Amino acid sequence: MAIKDYIRQRYFPQMWCPGCGHGTILNALLRAVDELGLDKNSIVMTSGIGCSARISGYVDFHSLHTLHGRALAFATGVKLSKPELKLLVPMGDGDALAIGGNHFIHAARRNIDITAIIMNNRIYGMTGGQYSPLSGPGKKASTAPYTTIDNQFDVVNLSIAAGASFVARSTTYHVLECVDILKRAIQHKGFSVVEILSQCPTHYGRKNKEGDAVQMLEFQKKTTAKLGSKALENDPTLIPRGVFVDIDAPEYCEEYDKIMKRAMKETLQKEPLKNFGNQANQTCDMA
Amino acid sequence: MARLKLKEHLINRDWCKGCNICVHFCPKHVLELDSEEKVVAVRPEDCICCRLCELRCPDLAIEVITEQSDHDATSTSEDAVNTSEQDD
Amino acid sequence: MTDNIKTDENVIKTNNIKFVQGNEACVEGALYAGINFFAGYPITPSTEIAELLSKRLPEKGGKFIQMEDEIASMCAIIGASLTGHKVMTATSGPGFSLKQEALGYACMAEIPCVVVDVQRGGPSTGNPTHVSQGDIYQARWGTHGDHAIIALTASNHQDVFEITVDAFNLAETYRTPVILLFDEVIGHMREKLVIPEQGKLPIVDRLRTSVKKGVDYHPYLPREDGRLPMSDFGGEHRYNVTGLFHDMWGFPSNNPKVVRELLHHLIDKIDNNAHAITRYKEHYLEGAEYVLISYGSSARSAIHLAKNRRERGEKVGVLELQSIWPFPEALVREKCANAKAVIVVEMNMGQVMKEVKACVDNPSKVFLANRIDNKLITPTNIKTLLRMIQGRGV
Missing domain, CATH: 3.40.50.970 (Thiamin diphosphate (ThDP)-binding fold, Pyr/PP domains)
Structure with a gap:
């Protein structure tokens, strides 16, 4: 299918600023879904609040635009209640790791089959450029006029420590790599985290004199390097990109299935006559 | 592998915000912004159909239509990998 | 069966x-x-x-x-x-x-x-x-x-x-x-x-849309009766759900008309059906001169007291609320119309009492019998107040 078949065209042009990397992430994600040949009815995209979160309104999947930081908690309810669905959860850096930090580490700990995409532009864009837990020290923001003193999280290390079974990083400059990593993350059974370095030319770029979108993409190209590359070996200060973890680990919904089987078996032994049929009747309106 | 041949650059002027990403990173300098800050293909004959403009466009405003794939746009990023100048 | x-x-x-x-x-x-x-x-x-x-x-x-x-x-x-x-x-x-x-x-x-x-x-x-x-x-x-x-x-x-x-x-x-x-x-x-047999109590199942696949489904367009048939996530209709004000497709909107209409819908669908939502019980309420209004565990003490007083010929009854919100204003007004005094029995500083005062004809006849010290309010606690209102001493 064409990429336009995966979006709700009536809401375009999208609302992000010119040159915002979030649009590129949307672009890459749609291509990943297309190349995997996924059924649109099988995908639920859950997002939180912020610039990043608006992504869910534009996709022609089931979409759940929720509360700041809570996307993964909502997604956990969707996934566990209907495990056959694919859950894509794009989040901003503040959304995922400040207000949503607890949900993030616990979703990773459970290894529930959800793909978390951290759209990391290192700033709160929608509220006007305040520093985030991924800004890092020495950065300017509208709440850090004298520069930040907060250290940033390393999303990759945090995700690994919390128990995610697939962890990767890419950038909006490296779009082909991005599509490839997203495909692997979506196919992965378990909690997958993809951090995508994105650019906010309007706030982060302007305040930190990093130039326009083009210059910020050039910066991503210069300051990152592929895992195992010569460039990274020669200069360890570069930010590594690629897949850091990809392991098989027990997935939460599958483990719960086993619990259900055990519970049903034990009860059947105790009360053999009890009927375990599905009680829910579906009703239809006549509208 | 058959070489892709350009048919046209399908540009949605209503969606393009003139961010210049496609123009700057086009390996063959095919694209430019016009006076309304919308992208136009000024040197389509130089296009190598790497699709990096299409892939990077945050606004989903540009599509590279090729002879083989035509409108079904089934080409994959693998097609582009072989011709791209993407760095590590 | x-x-x-x-x-x-x-x-x-x-x-x-x-x-x-x-x-x-x-x-x-x-x-x-x-x-x-x-x-x-x-x-x-x-x-x-x-x-x-x-x-x-x-x-x-x-x-x-x-x-x-x-x-x-x-x-x-x-x-x-x-x-x-x-x-x-x-x-x-x-x-x-x-x-x-x-x-x-x-x-x-x-x-x-x-x-x-x-x-x-x-x-x-x-x-x-x-x-x-x-x-x-x-x-x-x-x-x-x-x-x-x-x-x-x-x-x-x-x-x-x-x-x-x-x-x-x-x-x-x-x-x-x-x-x-x-x-x-x-x-x-x-x-x-x-536990009643299955089927004894009515069960309302989800109202799902009958809109066919491929036909534009409006998840947030209420029917004439105000109800909105749903479509399950994972089904044929893909739509947006948001906490923002939204249009009939569920897409965010700040259009003043959309905002106004949605807020009215959210409130009207419940407030206009308050009569259908109201749940209550009457205990010894027939001809009661003193109406006790209570709910939850405190209602048990109120009912006990009313029974006890009735046995002694005093006209004390209880209106037990089983729905608090939307507040059953019409019901409370009606049941309190002929009461000499209304005593709200609850374990807080008078949260339901304020609602009762707001809807009865004469708020000055509404009193509060409460306890806020961790302990369940007793029939004696309520009786103490009743005696004071009756002017009969404790």
Whole structure:
């Protein structure tokens, strides 16, 4: 299918600023879904609040635009209640790791089959450029006029420590790599985290004199390097990109299935006559 | 592998915000912004159909239509990998 | 059940009789109503609800999850409701505070769900193991912004069971969160519960859209009767759900007309049906000169006192509220019209009393009999006030 078949065209042009990397992430994600040949009815995209979160309104999947930081908690309810669905959860850096930090580490700990995409532009864009837990020290923001003193999280290390079974990083400059990593993350059974370095030319770029979108993409190209590359070996200060973890680990919904089987078996032994049929009747309106 | 041949650059002027990403990173300098800050293909004959403009466009405003794939746009990023100048 | 098996209504099957805590009665009610997803977090005095459902739900193919906090529990049940399941969470004061943002989301996005608040002393950590009824206003206005809400309560375990079934029914009927306001005494006290046969109590299942695949489905376009047929996530209709003001497709909108109409819809669908939502019981109310208005565990003391006074020829009766929100104004006004005095019996500083004063013809005849010291209000406590009002000395 064409990429336009995966979006709700009536809401375009999208609302992000010119040159915002979030649009590129949307672009890459749609291509990943297309190349995997996924059924649109099988995908639920859950997002939180912020610039990043608006992504869910534009996709022609089931979409759940929720509360700041809570996307993964909502997604956990969707996934566990209907495990056959694919859950894509794009989040901003503040959304995922400040207000949503607890949900993030616990979703990773459970290894529930959800793909978390951290759209990391290192700033709160929608509220006007305040520093985030991924800004890092020495950065300017509208709440850090004298520069930040907060250290940033390393999303990759945090995700690994919390128990995610697939962890990767890419950038909006490296779009082909991005599509490839997203495909692997979506196919992965378990909690997958993809951090995508994105650019906010309007706030982060302007305040930190990093130039326009083009210059910020050039910066991503210069300051990152592929895992195992010569460039990274020669200069360890570069930010590594690629897949850091990809392991098989027990997935939460599958483990719960086993619990259900055990519970049903034990009860059947105790009360053999009890009927375990599905009680829910579906009703239809006549509208 | 058959070489892709350009048919046209399908540009949605209503969606393009003139961010210049496609123009700057086009390996063959095919694209430019016009006076309304919308992208136009000024040197389509130089296009190598790497699709990096299409892939990077945050606004989903540009599509590279090729002879083989035509409108079904089934080409994959693998097609582009072989011709791209993407760095590590 | 097959037709050839005759069941004598008068013969109570003993395996349907249980000696349970109120929290367990709530669980039985939820199971009867068809719950198949529960997310929770441990908190006294509601924890038994989570414990029991962690055992019972997987037995019937349902799902239980203990989330990382109260916020996440509320969010998870909303997510599970969207896939077409009947959902519930349970908590107490501090956890109820944490749930408020997501509760507002469920109001705005019109997601059926049931939230149990087994009330304990507050504010803050308060008194986890003691009784209070201090969350009446939190249930009404805990989440921000204009909205309508349904909150139900009960004073004995049979009623806890039935009102829990009712809560699920109302949640589905009005596509809204429904709050069950129990209290520590109700939650932990043990008494008899008779579980009715399936089919005895009405069960409302989800109203699903009949719009066919490929036809534009408007998830947020109310029918003439105000109801919105749903489509499950994973089904043929892909739509947007948001906590922002939204158009009929569920897409965010700040169009003034859209905003105004949506807010009216959210409030009208409940307030205009207040008569249909109102649940109450009368005890010795016929010709009562002194009307006691109460609910939850405090109603037990009020009923005890009324019975006791009636036996001595005093015209004291009880109006027991089983729905607190929307506040049953018409009912209260009618039942109090001929009363010499109205005594609101509750375990807070007069939260329901304020509502009663606001709707009766003569607010100066409304009095408060309350206890706020961790202890269940006693019939004697109420009698003391009654005597003072009657001018008969204590």
